Amino acid sequence: MTTYRVTIANRENATFEVEARRPLLESLRAQGVDLPYGCKYGGCITCAAKLTAGTVNQRRQVALNNRQINAGYVILCVARPMSDITLEIGVDSHGELYRNPFLDPLEPHELKASPHQEPDDGP
Amino acid sequence: MRDAHRNGIHCKRDSLMECCGPGFASPADAINAPRETLLYTIAIYTGTGIQKPDYLATVDVDPESPTYSQVIHRLEMPGIGDELHHMGWNACSSCFGEAGMSRKYLLLPGVRSNNIHVVDTATDPCAPRLHKVIEGAEIRAKTNLSGPHTVHCLGSEIIISMLGDARGEAPGGYLHLNNEFEIVGRWESSMGDIKFGYDFWYQPRHNVMVSSEWAAPNTFMPGFDLEEVGHLKYGRELHIWDFEKREPVESFYLGEDGLLPLEVKFHHDPDSTHGFCGAALSSNVIHWWKDDAGKWQWEKVIDVENEPHPEWPIPVPAVMSAILVSMDDKYLYLNNWLHGDMRQYDISDPHAPVLTGQVWMGGLLGKAPEVNGVKMAGGPQMFQLSLDGRRLYVTTSLFSTWDNQFYPEIRERGGVMVMIDCDPINGGMTLNPDFVVNFGKEPNGPSRCHEARYPGGDCTSDIWL
Ligand code: FES
Numbered sequence: 001m002t003t004y005r006v007t008i009a010n011r012e013n014a015t016f017e018v019e020a021r022r023p024l025l026e027s028l029r030a031q032g033v034d035l036p037y038g039c040k041y042g043g044c045i046t047c048a049a050k051l052t053a054g055t056v057n058q059r060r061q062v063a064l065n066n067r068q069i070n071a072g073y074v075i076l077c078v079a080r081p082m083s084d085i086t087l088e089i090g091v092d093s094h095g096e097l098y099r100n101p102f103l104d105p106l107e108p109h110e111l112k113a114s115p116h117q118e119p120d121d122g123p
Numbered sequence: 124m125r126d127a128h129r130n131g132i133h134c135k136r137d138s139l140m141e142c143c144g145p146g147f148a149s150p151a152d153a154i155n156a157p158r159e160t161l162l163y164t165i166a167i168y169t170g171t172g173i174q175k176p177d178y179l180a181t182v183d184v185d186p187e188s189p190t191y192s193q194v195i196h197r198l199e200m201p202g203i204g205d206e207l208h209h210m211g212w213n214a215c216s217s218c219f220g221e222a223g224m225s226r227k228y229l230l231l232p233g234v235r236s237n238n239i240h241v242v243d244t245a246t247d248p249c250a251p252r253l254h255k256v257i258e259g260a261e262i263r264a265k266t267n268l269s270g271p272h273t274v275h276c277l278g279s280e281i282i283i284s285m286l287g288d289a290r291g292e293a294p295g296g297y298l299h300l301n302n303e304f305e306i307v308g309r310w311e312s313s314m315g316d317i318k319f320g321y322d323f324w325y326q327p328r329h330n331v332m333v334s335s336e337w338a339a340p341n342t343f344m345p346g347f348d349l350e351e352v353g354h355l356k357y358g359r360e361l362h363i364w365d366f367e368k369r370e371p372v373e374s375f376y377l378g379e380d381g382l383l384p385l386e387v388k389f390h391h392d393p394d395s396t397h398g399f400c401g402a403a404l405s406s407n408v409i410h411w412w413k414d415d416a417g418k419w420q421w422e423k424v425i426d427v428e429n430e431p432h433p434e435w436p437i438p439v440p441a442v443m444s445a446i447l448v449s450m451d452d453k454y455l456y457l458n459n460w461l462h463g464d465m466r467q468y469d470i471s472d473p474h475a476p477v478l479t480g481q482v483w484m485g486g487l488l489g490k491a492p493e494v495n496g497v498k499m500a501g502g503p504q505m506f507q508l509s510l511d512g513r514r515l516y517v518t519t520s521l522f523s524t525w526d527n528q529f530y531p532e533i534r535e536r537g538g539v540m541v542m543i544d545c546d547p548i549n550g551g552m553t554l555n556p557d558f559v560v561n562f563g564k565e566p567n568g569p570s571r572c573h574e575a576r577y578p579g580g581d582c583t584s585d586i587w588l
Contacts, residue, residue, distance in 0.1 A: 038204040038235030038344070039269075043291035044346035045524060046170055046204060062291065063345040091172030091534070096526040097575060101349040102437060110371050111350055 008033065010088045011102060018081060024056070025076040026051075035076060035089060042057040042078035049076050050093040054085030067110040071096045138531040146216030146580050150391040153216070153510045153585060154288040154450050155193035155259040159247055159577040160185035162507065164540060165207035166337060166562055167198075170523025171534055175567045178199040179231060179242060180572065181249055182540065184516070184561055192558045194372035194565070196250045200240055205233025206523060209574050211274025213241075213281060213302065217327070217584040223277055228254060228304075232271030232283060234522075235344060235538035237262055239271055239283070241304050248578045255304050263289035265306050268298055270536060273322045275586070282310045286320045286340050293319045315371035319358040325366050326389045327588050329396055332364035333383040333411065334371075357383050361400055361409065363419050375421045380407055385447050385569065390452045393587040397473045399424075401445055401457055406441035408457065410473050424476050428463055430488055439487055444521055445505055449512040449547065452581050454479070456515060458503040461529065462486050465503045465517055465543060467552050470588065477549030482543050485519055487529070494541055496558035500533035501526060507575040508582045512547035515556075516540060520571035537562040537569025 002020035006028065013044055018027035021027045023044055025047050038046035041059040061075035073096075074087075087093075147153040162182050168175045181196040192290035200207070213228035229246035232238070233485035237259025244251040262285075263269055270286035281300040288295055290482050294317050299310035319336035326332075336358020337343055342351060351357060359381050363373040377384060382404035389398040431440035441459035448455055448470070455470045463486015468476035483491035485499030492499060501519035508515050520538040527534070542558035543552070563569040576584070 029405065036204065036205060038169060038172070039237070039291065039340075041291065043341040043344060044235045046206075048406075053329065058389060062341045065345075065348060091170075094527070098346060098531065100438070100528055101347050101437060108349050108350075111354075112348065 003037075005084040006081065007086040008089055009086055010090070010092055020081055022080065024079050024081060028076070033089070036091070037077055040077045042075050044095070045075070047076045048073045048094065048097055049090070050074070050088040052088060054081065054083040056081050056085060064111060065106060067106055067114040068097060070110070073097060090101055104109045128278040130366050131399055144219040144221040144224045145214040146219050146585050148171065148219055151586065152282070153580060154512070156510050156579060158511070159509055159579065160188070162575050162577050163210070163251065163371065164228065164518060164572045164575040165210060166538070166565070166572045167206055167520070167523060168570055169204050169206040169235060170527060173568065173570070174203060174353050174568045177205050177233070179207070179229070180568075181251065182575075184558075186557070192245065192560060198242060198251050198253065200233070200238075201253070201256060202236070202237055203325065205238055205240075205571070206235040207231050208234045209273055210576055211281070211283075212276055212576070212580075212584050214276050214279070215580060217276060217588050219250055220340070221279065226578075229576065230272065230274045230281065230283070233274065234270055234340070237269045237271065242282045244578055257300070257304060257306065258529060259530045262298060262306065266296075266309055268282070268295055268309070270295060271298065272320070275323065275325070275584070280307070281386055284323055284334070286318050286337060291339060291341040291344070295320045298376060300360055306482070311369045313370040315362075316374070317362055317371055317453070318360070319576070321358065322387045324389045324398065325586065326393065326396065326398070327366065328393050329413065329584070330366045331396070332366045333387050333389070333400075333418060334362045334364065335387045335400055336360055337383060337385060342492050343522070344524065346528050352382060355403070359384065361411065361421065363389070369379065372417055375411070377409060377421070379403060380405055380423045381409055384409065388446060388448045388583070391450055391587070395452065398454060398472075399448065399470075401443045401446035403442055404440060406459065408443070408446065408455065408476070410492070412473065420479055422474065424474065425457070425468065427459055427462070432487060447506060447582055449508055450510050451512060451547065453547065454512065454550070455466075456508065457508060458506065458517070459486070460502040460504050460521055462488050463490055463502040465506065465515070465552065467545060467549055467550060480545065480552030482552050482554050483552065484541055494554065495556060497539050497559055497561045497563070498536060499539060500536035501530045501538065505574045507577070508545070510575055510580065510582065513545055515543040515545050515552070515571075516575050517543060518575065520573055526571065533569075533571060535563070535569060537565065538570050538571035538573075539563070540575070
């Protein structure tokens with residue numbers, strides 16, 4: 001069983017060992033981290049966190065547009081770690097997640113990808 | 124104080140009505156019902172940063188009561204992350220003839236979790252209690268649906284518009300529940316070519332249902348990207364259904380006049396074919412009716428212009444996210460969430476509404492940043508009118524992610540409920556100076572209130588057969 005270390009920067013750098021195959025929301029909540037969530041399938045953005053180091057596989061998410069992805073946001077209910085990672089969690093990490101869509105429009109390359117073009121990452 | 128309250132008329136009102144079926148024999152009877160003394164509104168923590176469940180708040184609206192204009196009870200949902208939004212009754216005036224039925228249960232769907240909470244409001248109207256939860260996972264597995272929105276009862280059964288399939292993609296369909304709140308399955312025979320779902324209302328004497336379009340849950344839940352309107356990921360059509368056959372028979376393509384057609388309301392008069400829809404982004408009211416030749420027609424009857432803003436490169440759209448028709452079918456109320464005004468139109472001639480009242484509260488145009496001593500975050504959003512048409516209760520939050528985009532300060536300030544006094548005889552609206560419920564001061568921190576309903580029936584649920 002592969003495990004990785006998750007550091008939560010805005011929780012005094014608390015660290016947790018998590019399984020590579022399990023979604024981060026599930027692993028962290030099971031270890032007592034109080035995280036927001038809603039749909040639990042990657043569609044609603046409520047569980048978004050900011051990845052500041054390492055990589056995750058979040059191909060199943062359908063909530064983020066490309067600007068949010070480029071800003072480092074990850075959808076914890078479907079994201080699985082692919083290395084040791086560092087996260088900022090909760091709404092204090094959501095500073096760049098929400099923007100007024102009239103004042104700050106997206107460029108074509110920043111739009112959300114169509115979910116049908118996303119390969120599934122399997123079980 | 125609380126006990127005195129419990130022994131007062133509040134907690135007895137509903138039982139007084141159990142002589143026949145629920146509701147009223149006619150809209151005229153509803154108008155003459157006793158004044159509301161309690162109302163229920165949902166309040167959310169989902170998306171606010173506060174790790175607490177969403178809840179159903181009971182608000183005291185009896186001016187004679189010592190706790191007038193306060194939240195007197197909070198029923199928390201079992202878990203976090205539901206995003207409660209709209210609600211609906213298990214029964215309404217469409218069951219008036221059925222003595223065995225009563226308006227006892229309020230259904231509270233969670234848009235994000237897919238859970239549907241059935242709340243008993245009759246045993247103690249001041250302190251509603253949770254009766255049952257229909258789990259979101261069960262709904263997804265049995266019906267391939269998610270994203271519950273509008274709840275209407277249908278005789279002794281219930282249908283709920285579901286905006287997505289189990290994966291959150293459009294168009295979703297309609298969940299059918301029996302009166303034990305068990306899943307019957309899908310209500311509709313076919314969705315035809317419908318691309319999106321949102322609200323619906325039916326008028327049985329004309330065998331018709333009208334439904335509107337928002338977007339797929341996966342599109343609207345994360346927030347609003349304007350570009351996605353251009354990419355046709357948001358709706359712009361209304362649909363006419365054969366209600367008995369449960370299938371769409373005709374669609375109106377509204378185009379640029381009808382971007383994001385959200386709330387649909389028929390006249391309460393069961394013989395009328397007239398109805399209205401508020402197109403949120405176009406900020407227009409669309410009117411439909413059946414003409415003398417038996418053909419369904421539509422037209423735009425109200426167009427709220429975009430307004431200039433010193434800091435915006437483009438004029439600000441009004442964002443008309445809700446409409447409501449008074450019980451006497453004389454007035455239509457609408458909100459302009461980004462502008463910050465509530466409006467009243469006389470619709471005696473449904474082809475030619477006349478603006479008769481306007482009140483400012485919050486909004487981006489800066490016309491009423493403070494109301495009754497409360498600094499507003501958000502604008503007028505959801506509202507419920509008293510059966511007699513004299514009191515309009517208005518709340519300020521739209522949907523957590525959309526609030527966060529347009530009114531980020533709502534995180535610290537929370538939502539607000541205010542009351543507008545309306546003149547149903549001559550028209551006109553004024554803000555009531557004595558009523559304000561500041562959800563920014565809730566015990567667990569700032570929450571956001573949305574839809575409101577009264578125990579005895581209201582202007583957005585009752586349908587007559
Ligand atoms: S909980 Fe909805 S996207 Fe993760």
